[in-house]
Amino acid sequence: MSDADAPWLVVGLGNPGPEYAANRHNVGFMVADLLAERIGGRFRTHRARAQVLEGRLGAPGAGSRRVVLAKPMSYMNLSGGPVTALRDFYKVPVDRLVVVHDELDIDYGTLRLKKGGGDNGHNGLKSLTKALGPDYHRVRFGIGRPPGRMPVADFVLKDFSSAERKELDYFVDRAADAVECLLTDGLERAQGTYNS
Numbered sequence: 001m002s003d004a005d006a007p008w009l010v011v012g013l014g015n016p017g018p019e020y021a022a023n024r025h026n027v028g029f030m031v032a033d034l035l036a037e038r039i040g041g042r043f044r045t046h047r048a049r050a051q052v053l054e055g056r057l058g059a060p061g062a063g064s065r066r067v068v069l070a071k072p073m074s075y076m077n078l079s080g081g082p083v084t085a086l087r088d089f090y091k092v093p094v095d096r097l098v099v100v101h102d103e104l105d106i107d108y109g110t111l112r113l114k115k116g117g118g119d120n121g122h123n124g125l126k127s128l129t130k131a132l133g134p135d136y137h138r139v140r141f142g143i144g145r146p147p148g149r150m151p152v153a154d155f156v157l158k159d160f161s162s163a164e165r166k167e168l169d170y171f172v173d174r175a176a177d178a179v180e181c182l183l184t185d186g187l188e189r190a191q192g193t194y195n196s
Helices: 024-039 080-090 123-132 152-156 162-185 187-194
Strands: 008-012 044-046 050-057 065-072 097-103 111-115 137-142
Touching: 008 024, 008 080, 008 162, 024 050, 024 065, 024 097, 024 137, 024 152, 024 162, 050 080, 050 162, 065 080, 065 162, 080 097, 080 123, 097 123, 097 162, 111 162, 111 187, 137 162, 162 187
Parallel strands: 008 065, 008 097, 097 137
Antiparallel strands: 044 050, 050 065, 111 137
8 A cells, every 4th residue: 555545543642531531631532532423433442452433534525534533542651552553554654643632831722733843741742752753743732731830740630620611622623623624735734724
């Protein structure tokens, strides 16, 4: 299979289990779940220790892209293993890998799309970059910094506040739109539209 025929691999980062479902750290899972709704399918368990859904995103016809949506079922800091296994299984080149994750250094709800870069202390990205190198696409979903002296680890594993939850659906929807735009129109167009 040539790179041109390869699917896109869109990975939402998070931690498995109901106790983490509404955490700030799980916003990648939230975006992946919404994209799964748009595809009209359900995640199934893949032997790569991930939940996976294969389908198409984007306008029907020539504008749509073949995509594998994935939620690693390892903990966040071990995401590299399942994602590498999926990349190998589906023969996805690294430049067709899109990772959706929470980002502390961006205000809540703000999106930034980029390709490559550092991990900024994010354990999920650290694990992915160690396994795959840094040259994958990122859809960075701002969660802001912790208030006062709250440790970062506590902040990311807390649920969104009631004030944040009022806008969360809108922001998750916008992040899902940004993923679709990246796949169909390319990074520059998606950055121009969604980087705020």
